[in-house]
Amino acid sequence: MENPPHNKSQxxxxxxxHRPNSRTxxxxxxxxxxxxxxxxxxxxxxNLRTAVLAWLFARSTGRQFLMRVEDIDQQxxxxxxxxxxxxxxxxxxxxxxxxxIYQHDRYGAYEAALAKLPHYECYCSRKDIQEAARAPHAIxxxxxxxxxDLSDAEREEKRALLADTSRVPALRLRAEVSSFTxxxxxxxxxxxxxxxxxxxxxxxxxxxxxxxxxxxxxxAVVVDDGDQGIDQVVRGDDxxxxxxxxxxxxxxxxxxxxxxxxxxxxxxxxxxRLAKRDGAVTLREVLEDxxxxxxxxxxxxxxxxxxxxxxxxxxxAFDPVEFAATDAARSPYTWTNPS
Numbered sequence: 001m002e003n004p005p006h007n008k009s010q011x012x013x014x015x016x017x018h019r020p021n022s023r024t025x026x027x028x029x030x031x032x033x034x035x036x037x038x039x040x041x042x043x044x045x046x047n048l049r050t051a052v053l054a055w056l057f058a059r060s061t062g063r064q065f066l067m068r069v070e071d072i073d074q075q076x077x078x079x080x081x082x083x084x085x086x087x088x089x090x091x092x093x094x095x096x097x098x099x100x101i102y103q104h105d106r107y108g109a110y111e112a113a114l115a116k117l118p119h120y121e122c123y124c125s126r127k128d129i130q131e132a133a134r135a136p137h138a139i140x141x142x143x144x145x146x147x148x149d150l151s152d153a154e155r156e157e158k159r160a161l162l163a164d165t166s167r168v169p170a171l172r173l174r175a176e177v178s179s180f181t182x183x184x185x186x187x188x189x190x191x192x193x194x195x196x197x198x199x200x201x202x203x204x205x206x207x208x209x210x211x212x213x214x215x216x217x218x219x220a221v222v223v224d225d226g227d228q229g230i231d232q233v234v235r236g237d238d239x240x241x242x243x244x245x246x247x248x249x250x251x252x253x254x255x256x257x258x259x260x261x262x263x264x265x266x267x268x269x270x271x272x273r274l275a276k277r278d279g280a281v282t283l284r285e286v287l288e289d290x291x292x293x294x295x296x297x298x299x300x301x302x303x304x305x306x307x308x309x310x311x312x313x314x315x316x317a318f319d320p321v322e323f324a325a326t327d328a329a330r331s332p333y334t335w336t337n338p339s
Contacts, residue, residue, distance in 0.1 A: 031231035032097075033058030035089070036068040036221070039082035042282040045298075045335055046236070046266030046274040048092065052299050052311070053263050054234035055094045056318045066228055067096040072103045072220050074209030088283045091292060092299075093311025101228065103220055110200075110215045113223045113253055118174035119199055122147045123158040142195040148174065162202075168213060170202035173249070180244035184260045185320075186329050187237075192244035222246050226255030237262040238273070264332040266302070274335050281335065302333040 035054045037043060043051070058065040067086065071077035086100065124146055150158070162169055173196055181191040198216045208214075225233065240262045247257040266274040280286055286295055293309040300308035300317075304326045308314045323329055 030063070032064040032066050032229050033061075033232040033234060034066040034068055034225070034228065034230050035094075035096075035234075036070045036224075037082075037085050038070045038073065038076075039078055039085055040073070040076040041081060041276060042284055043085050043088055044266075044274055044276055044281040045283075045286070046281075048088070048283060048295075049266055049299055049302060049333070050234070050236050050263060051089055051094060052092065052314070053261075053303070055096075055311075056315060057232060057234045057261055057320055059315055060318050060320050061232065063232060064097040065095075066098060066101070066230065068101040068103070068224060068228070070103050070217070070220070072215045072217065074104075074211060074214055075207070077104075084284075091283065092296060101224065103215075103224065104211060106220070106224060107211055107215070109223050109227060110220055113219060114171065114199055117199065117249075117252055118176075119171050120148060120150075120174055120196075121155060121159065121169040122172045122196075122198070122202070123155075123162055123169050142193055143172065143197070145196055147172070148196060166205045168202045168205050168208070170198050171200040172196040173199055175248070177248060180248040182243045182247040182257060182260055184240070184243070184262055186261055186263070186324055187240070190240065190243065190260075192241050194245050194248050197245050197249075218242065218245050218249060222249040222253065222255065225258060226250060226253060231256060231258045232261065233258045234261040234263060236265050238265060264328075264330065266335050267332045268335055271334075278335070280337060286337065302328065304328045 033054055035051045037047060037051070055065050057063075067089075069082045069085075071082065082102070122143075128146065129143065147155075147158075159169060175194050175196050177194050179191050180194050181189055184190050197218050199219045201214045201216060203213070224230075240260075243260050243262070250257050268274050268278045274281060276282065280288070283295065296311060296314070297307075297309045300306070300314050303314075303318075303323065305314060305317050308317060
């Protein structure tokens with residue numbers, strides 16, 4: 001059953017002050033950081049670098065470090081891939097506290113969160129959304145709200161039309177703000193757009209997995225971070241624009257907004273985001289011609305720590321405040337094969 005409609009407020013930022021203390025992203029001895037890969041293939045150097053940074057930030061600020069497998073994409077995820085990723089991280093010397101959490105075990109938590117949020121069914125196809133985005137005054141990348149204020153009769157009609165084509169509607173948040181501000185330890189205050197984001201995906205009913213429709217990343221990650229006590233999120237800066245949406249969701253669900261640390265990506269020689277198509281970039285591929293010490297040495301060098309070839313050595317050398325002042329915290333790293 002849909003939540004009753006609300007009138008969306010005029011555009012404004014819902015400010016959230018989230019200040020660090022003297023060590024980056026701290027509350028010493030409390031809280032937790034995490035790494036949360038999606039198990040759709042082996043981790044490449046860029047993934048590994050972000051994982052190492054997440055581990056270093058957590059350990060250097062007295063936090064627990066947790067591991068979570070984000071496998072809500074039922075078609076692309078596999079347990080085999082998840083295990084290979086965990087084995088690769090362990091081979092680097094990254095260790096984590098408590099058992100690994102898998103999102104496929106968390107659907108009940110997402111259902112409970114959904115029940116607390118104002119939301120509505122969305123019947124738009126990708127084509128519908130693309131066409132609406134080309135309209136005058138449309139905000140690029142934001143949902144236009146086509147299905148937000150439909151009448152009950154209109155909803156019934158559109159629901160029936162989808163059913164006739166074996167499709168199911170998505171569920172969208174009925175947002176009350178158009179922007180939200182979060183704090184990033186490297187970038188400072190960041191205000192970004194908030195729209196009626198998808199909470200649960202729709203689509204072809206014949207392609208829905210055994211657990212039901214896939215949950216949207218924004219909802220799942222907020223619920224998991226909140227329930228696990230994650231108060232430090234270190235990840236690639238390609239996800240920076242997602243932080244205001246997730247911060248807003250967290251406040252709606254009664255969670256504290258975490259300290260964010262968005263770190264630069266690893267790029268290929270053409271200046272594009274590193275991908276598996278760029279050759280031997282996964283740990284297993286690189287280890288065919290190089291040692292694990294060589295890989296850790298390149299990871300350390302990419303962070304500004306030369307001559308370090310073990311994870312423990314890197315952990316002893318790493319200081320989050322010092323790192324925040326370096327070029328490595330501001331500029332992308334260009335990948336070269338260490339062999």
